Amino acid sequence: MARDERVxxxxxxxxxxxxxxxxxGRRTLAETLRDDLGLTxxxxxxxxxxxxxxxxxxxxxxxxxxxxxxxECDVGSGRPSRxxxxxxxxxxxxxxxxxxxxVDCDALQCGMCTPGQILSLEALRRAVPQPRRCQIETxxxxxxxxxxxxxxxxxxxxxxxxxxx
Amino acid sequence: MTGRAQIPxxxxxxxxxxxxxxxxxxxxxxxxxxxxxxxxxPGALWVAIVRSPHPxxxxxxxxxxxxxxxxxxVAVLDDVDLRGATAEPxxxxxxxxxxxxxxxxPDEAFVRYVGDEVLAIAxxxxxxxxxxAAAVVVGYEILPHVSDxxxxxxxxxxxxxxxxxxxxxxxxxxxxxxxxxxxPVVVERVxxxxxxxxxxxxxxVTTAWWEDDQVSLHTxxxxxxxxxxxxxxxxxxxxxxVRVVAEHVGGGFGAKQVPWKPAMIAALMSRKTGRPVxxxxxxxxxxxxxGKRNATVQRVRVAASSxxxxxxxxxxxxxxxxxxxxxxxxxxxxxPYLHLYACxxxxxxxxxxxxxxGPAVAFRAPGYVEATFALESAMDELAGRLAIDPIExxxxxxxxxxxxxxxxxxxPRALMRSYERVAEVAGWGRDGAARSRARSNGAPxxxxxxxGLGFAAHGWRGGSAQPPGEAWVEMNADGSVHLMAAxxxxxxxxxxxxxxxxADLLGIEPTLVRLTIGDTAAGPSGPASAGSTTTPTMxxxxxxxxxxxxxxxxxxxAARLGVDAGRLRLxxxxxxxxxxxxxxxxxxxxxxxxxPESIRGHGSLLKAGALAGHDYPAVGGQDVSVHTFGxxxxxxxxxxxxxxxxxxxxxxxxxxxRILNExxxxxxxxxxxxxGIGFALTEEQVFDHSLGIALNDGLEGYxxxxxxxxxxxxxxxxxxxxxxxxxxGVKGIGEQPIVAVPAAIANxxxxxxxxxxxxxxxxxxxxxxxxHSGMLDEPxxxxx
Numbered sequence: 022m023a024r025d026e027r028v029x030x031x032x033x034x035x036x037x038x039x040x041x042x043x044x045x046g047r048r049t050l051a052e053t054l055r056d057d058l059g060l061t062x063x064x065x066x067x068x069x070x071x072x073x074x075x076x077x078x079x080x081x082x083x084x085x086x087x088x089x090x091x092x093e094c095d096v097g098s099g100r101p102s103r104x105x106x107x108x109x110x111x112x113x114x115x116x117x118x119x120x121x122x123x124v125d126c127d128a129l130q131c132g133m134c135t136p137g138q139i140l141s142l143e144a145l146r147r148a149v150p151q152p153r154r155c156q157i158e159t160x161x162x163x164x165x166x167x168x169x170x171x172x173x174x175x176x177x178x179x180x181x182x183x184x185x186x
Numbered sequence: 187m188t189g190r191a192q193i194p195x196x197x198x199x200x201x202x203x204x205x206x207x208x209x210x211x212x213x214x215x216x217x218x219x220x221x222x223x224x225x226x227x228p229g230a231l232w233v234a235i236v237r238s239p240h241p242x243x244x245x246x247x248x249x250x251x252x253x254x255x256x257x258x259x260v261a262v263l264d265d266v267d268l269r270g271a272t273a274e275p276x277x278x279x280x281x282x283x284x285x286x287x288x289x290x291x292p293d294e295a296f297v298r299y300v301g302d303e304v305l306a307i308a309x310x311x312x313x314x315x316x317x318x319a320a321a322v323v324v325g326y327e328i329l330p331h332v333s334d335x336x337x338x339x340x341x342x343x344x345x346x347x348x349x350x351x352x353x354x355x356x357x358x359x360x361x362x363x364x365x366x367x368x369x370p371v372v373v374e375r376v377x378x379x380x381x382x383x384x385x386x387x388x389x390x391v392t393t394a395w396w397e398d399d400q401v402s403l404h405t406x407x408x409x410x411x412x413x414x415x416x417x418x419x420x421x422x423x424x425x426x427x428v429r430v431v432a433e434h435v436g437g438g439f440g441a442k443q444v445p446w447k448p449a450m451i452a453a454l455m456s457r458k459t460g461r462p463v464x465x466x467x468x469x470x471x472x473x474x475x476x477g478k479r480n481a482t483v484q485r486v487r488v489a490a491s492s493x494x495x496x497x498x499x500x501x502x503x504x505x506x507x508x509x510x511x512x513x514x515x516x517x518x519x520x521x522p523y524l525h526l527y528a529c530x531x532x533x534x535x536x537x538x539x540x541x542x543x544g545p546a547v548a549f550r551a552p553g554y555v556e557a558t559f560a561l562e563s564a565m566d567e568l569a570g571r572l573a574i575d576p577i578e579x580x581x582x583x584x585x586x587x588x589x590x591x592x593x594x595x596x597x598p599r600a601l602m603r604s605y606e607r608v609a610e611v612a613g614w615g616r617d618g619a620a621r622s623r624a625r626s627n628g629a630p631x632x633x634x635x636x637x638g639l640g641f642a643a644h645g646w647r648g649g650s651a652q653p654p655g656e657a658w659v660e661m662n663a664d665g666s667v668h669l670m671a672a673x674x675x676x677x678x679x680x681x682x683x684x685x686x687x688x689a690d691l692l693g694i695e696p697t698l699v700r701l702t703i704g705d706t707a708a709g710p711s712g713p714a715s716a717g718s719t720t721t722p723t724m725x726x727x728x729x730x731x732x733x734x735x736x737x738x739x740x741x742x743x744a745a746r747l748g749v750d751a752g753r754l755r756l757x758x759x760x761x762x763x764x765x766x767x768x769x770x771x772x773x774x775x776x777x778x779x780x781x782p783e784s785i786r787g788h789g790s791l792l793k794a795g796a797l798a799g800h801d802y803p804a805v806g807g808q809d810v811s812v813h814t815f816g817x818x819x820x821x822x823x824x825x826x827x828x829x830x831x832x833x834x835x836x837x838x839x840x841x842x843x844r845i846l847n848e849x850x851x852x853x854x855x856x857x858x859x860x861x862g863i864g865f866a867l868t869e870e871q872v873f874d875h876s877l878g879i880a881l882n883d884g885l886e887g888y889x890x891x892x893x894x895x896x897x898x899x900x901x902x903x904x905x906x907x908x909x910x911x912x913x914x915g916v917k918g919i920g921e922q923p924i925v926a927v928p929a930a931i932a933n934x935x936x937x938x939x940x941x942x943x944x945x946x947x948x949x950x951x952x953x954x955x956x957x958h959s960g961m962l963d964e965p966x967x968x969x970x
Contacts, residue, residue, distance in 0.1 A: 047313060056311070061224035062217015064436070066387040067469040071885035074387055107217035120215040124207055127849045130857055131677030132214030133387035133436035139215060162892050165885065167385050167437050168677055169860025170853060171893040 031095045034102055035060070036109035044091045051075040051086040054106060062107035062136050066165075073164035076137035078105040083144035083160070107136035110143065119143055122181035123174070130168035138164045142178050152184050204689060205847045206696040209681045210434070219434045222391040222404040227462035230393070231260055231308040233455055234315035235448075235471065236322045238297035238304060241542035241878025242331035242344060245287040245295045245304060245324060253307055253321040258314035261459045262322075263451060264305040265289070271454055272422045278447060279510035279545065281347060285450070289325075297326075298346060298509035299542050300879050301474030306451045308459055312466065331542040331878040335481055335506035338541045346509060346540040353511060353538040359520055361589060362531035369489035369497045373567045377486060377560035378945040380870035381506065382479040384549055385890050388436020389472040394452035395462035400427040401453050405445070408438040409714030411654065411672050413445045414706045417453065420445075432704045435676040439861075440548035441477035442676070443514040443716040448476075470883045477547035478871060480517055480538075481506040484560040494572050494579045496529040503536040503557070508545040511538070515716045517552035518647065522561050525813065526645045528585035542878050548716060550861060551646050551921035555928065559946060562642035562929035567942060576641045576933070577605055577614065580817075588811035596650075596910030597917075600841035601643065601815035603904050611902040612819040612837040614641065634827045637834075638938025642929035643817040648717035649842065649917035650812035655723035655791030656710035657731040659688060661739060663781055665759040665773040667692060669701040669731070673712025673724055678920055679850030680720050684728045686847060691732040693757050710788075718814070718918025721846065723791055726912050731789025739785050743776055810910040814917055816840035818859070818926035822934040826957055829950035833863050833931055837900045840922035843908035844915040855901040855923040862927025864891040870947050 033040045035058060042057055051068075054060040054077065063086060066074040070088040077086045079094065080101035096102045110117045119139050122128070129135045138161055145152055145160035152160070157178045166174065178184065213219040238245075250262045265286040268276040276285040286305055288294040297304065307318035330344035337343055338351045345351065392405040400423070407413045410430040418428040435442070448465040456463040467476065485502040503519040520534035549555075569576040586598035608614070657671040669688050675681045681701060689696040702708045713723045736756060743761045744751035753763045760770040777785065821835040836859045845851045868889035872881045882888045907915025928946060936942050941956045 059226060067885045069884065072387060111216055116215065123215045124211040127208055127853050129211060129214050130853055131437040132219050132434060135214050136217045158893055162894055165890055165892065167387050167890060169857035171860060171896045172856045172899055173853065175893065
């Protein structure tokens with residue numbers, strides 16, 4: 022049970038910026054983003070890959086950052102390493118169409134799941150232009166919303182992604 | 187009485203109804219919204235809590251030296267610290283048990299459920315704190331336990347508290363006399379509902395820092411003001427020495443209306459270490475130790491005449507409240523039986539029973555969701571026996587009165603209006619024709635899939651005002667407005683609705699109103715967001731505050747212009763006389779002239795005279811009971827091969843008085859209905875009673891609805907202003923939308939496959955077992 026002393030330098034590519042950090046081997050990407058880089062838009066709720074609140078993009082794919090070790094994301098690792106968080110989605114003051122659609126459709130209540138929902142949908146948007154409704158549903162099946170905003174989230178996704186039936 | 191009601195507003199008001207979008211939505215979609223765990227302070231520590239692995243035990247010894255030797259572990263907070271923390275030893279729960287068990291004092295060394303707190307460790311990060319907690323060695327004497335609520339009432343059950351396993355006496359409420367003769371139709375069954383877990387995505391997080399003689403708590407709460415007062419009193423501090431901030435709250439659903447142990451641990455650990463402290467319970471801790479909906483066993487007997495009129499309702503009600511009684515809004519299982527229908531004789535006997543499981547706490551319409559499942563299942567069965575349309579049966583038993591207090595409901599026709607709305611929107615005809623039409627429209631896609639429609643009504647005792655409710659409105663020199671109140675928005679739209687009201691009353695754009703809420707250091711006291719009270723409490727207060735500011739502004743203008751204030755009108759940040767006999771006076775010009783004096787309005791719920799039906803002064807001496815009602819219709823498909831139930835459509839019609847903001851109301855409705863789907867179909871914290879442990883304490887096993895479990899949810903708005911509730915005609919909507927949904931789904935399942943389920947959730951296993959045994963459409967014989 023001794024503390025993991027294997028601390029090493031990791032170079033991360035987060036939201037287009039390089040960061041060199043000394044991290045423990047066991048430190049998760051969610052912890053690094055929130056506690057080391059101050060990117061608290063990434064939420065952590067279950068810490069074990071069940072809820073999706075901590076979803077971020079790595080090389081355009083939606084991943085649960087609580088299940089990814091920071092050390093795995095080193096840009097020199099040869100693994101996918103281009104990390105994007107919710108803070109990176111808006112273009113300056115202009116909201117991303119998904120963000121705007123969430124506002125328009127009131128697709129949120131408490132807001133804890135919202136960054137994860139949006140990033141899961143953004144991963145879908147990048148992979149599938151004009152996705153089908155069932156693809157939208159699949160994309161966010163791993164993002165729990167306890168407030169139960171799902172019906173509005175679906176509306177927002179359809180509005181932003183211009184989906185087909 | 188239908189259609190959109192208008193807000194009573196000054197005659198000179200020229201703006202229409204404005205219903206802004208959720209004010210903080212932009213912050214939430216961009217990740218800028220700050221929650222309690224997002225507060226970053228230099229030198230902060232993280233905390234892990236050592237919890238009992240046993241459902242019932244005595245702590246014999248605690249050894250922390252190995253933990254304290256770990257690099258990065260900074261402090262231990264244990265019973266010794268707590269004995270010295272305050273003048274009296276720190277206790278917790280309504281039983282006032284020691285906060286942490288005291289090893290060596292046999293009577294004060296108990297842990298009573300898996301997850302009960304033993305001590306806390308602080309370290310430089312979360313993982314190190316958890317390492318420290320894992321290195322603590324606790325010696326236990328394992329005691330016999332009981333985690334099943336009926337077993338707990340047995341004569342040989344292990345005793346959980348010295349007073350026994352029943353909390354207090356059996357609470358019997360009886361109205362009228364039992365009929366001497368048996369009624370022609372009797373439905374009698376035993377219904378069971380499960381332990382359900384709130385699972386707010388943000389756990390009971392607190393970030394605390396103690397400076398000199400005061401402590402600030404950024405805490406995930408539904409009640410900044412109540413937490414401030416309770417924490418101060420428990421710490422022996424003045425209310426003004428505790429500041430509670432909840433800028434954004436990641437869901438509550440009832441579990442966060444009182445301070446829980448993490449808040450106190452954060453405060454005391456910060457005082458001990460002199461550093462800021464984060465207590466961020468992980469999901470398992472959250473789901474074991476920070477509240478649940480009480481499981482229930484309800485024996486219900488409903489007797490009716492052959493025309494369907496109720497003669498008697500009797501209910502023996504047992505609630506599993508877990509190992510301790512938590513404060514806050516109480517669970518009331520008796521309420522629906524006493525209030526929903528006209529009935530000459532009602533008798534409820536309620537028992538709250540301890541078990542060696544986590545403490546229960548309010549969960550969205552506590553007690554009413556559970557009891558409504560039972561009562562409305564029984565009413566549906568009665569309708570079937572008598573071959574009366576289920577809604578027609580409810581009409582025949584309609585009451586406009588609070589029969590317990592023998593006075594009218596504040597909105598006596600609201601429930602009838604709900605019946606009409608829900609039937610109209612769902613296409614439910616009184617002759618049943620629409621039902622078969624709906625069924626054939628949703629033609630089964632596969633053989634073995636059967637469709638059904640189900641109806642349920644509900645009441646809810648909440649939705650009216652609950653003091654304190656006060657607000658300040660300040661007009662800045664430029665005419666912009668600042669609204670302050672120590673109330674919180676837990677995702678319900680409080681910010682939006684309050685801002686909308688102030689903007690409306692002052693005739694300005696909502697964007698010109700800024701508000702500060704969720705901070706006890708800014709603004710007067712507000713209510714807990716519990717009992718669906720926030721809007722009906724704060725709306726009158728905020729309107730009163732804005733009216734006060736407006737009056738002071740017009741008085742100042744009257745003095746400046748030399749005219750009577752009654753002749754002035756305020757519009758678009760300028761003041762003119764009604765006959766426009768003078769040049770418009772810009773509000774900002776007036777305010778600049780008044781500077782350094784400013785215009786401040788104060789509004790209080792009580793002064794607004796907005797209360798009725800409670801033990802508080804009523805408006806104009808009205809003698810009414812404020813209550814909310816509603817109904818729901820569910821359309822389901824049951825796959826008889828797999829046992830899967832799919833809810834295809836829900837129509838929900840809650841009465842919340844006048845609707846202030848349709849988008850916020852609809853979000854509450856779809857959210858509550860979605861939680862109702864979960865309670866009906868999948869949600870249950872399952873216990874292994876031989877071990878006394880929860881088998882699904884995480885989200886991988888406790889199944890909250892995903893997007894694929896939902897369906898189109900329609901808000902059939904009732905929108906009937908309730909001026910008996912307050913002068914604005916508004917009531918709360920937060921809790922209502924869940925209440926009737928589980929019963930409506932169960933009734934729809936009966937309609938589809940002819941099986942009357944008496945236990946939730948309706949899991950595939952339960953459905954398949956029932957189908958295979960070809961059973962259950964006759965009364966149960968089991969005894970609670």
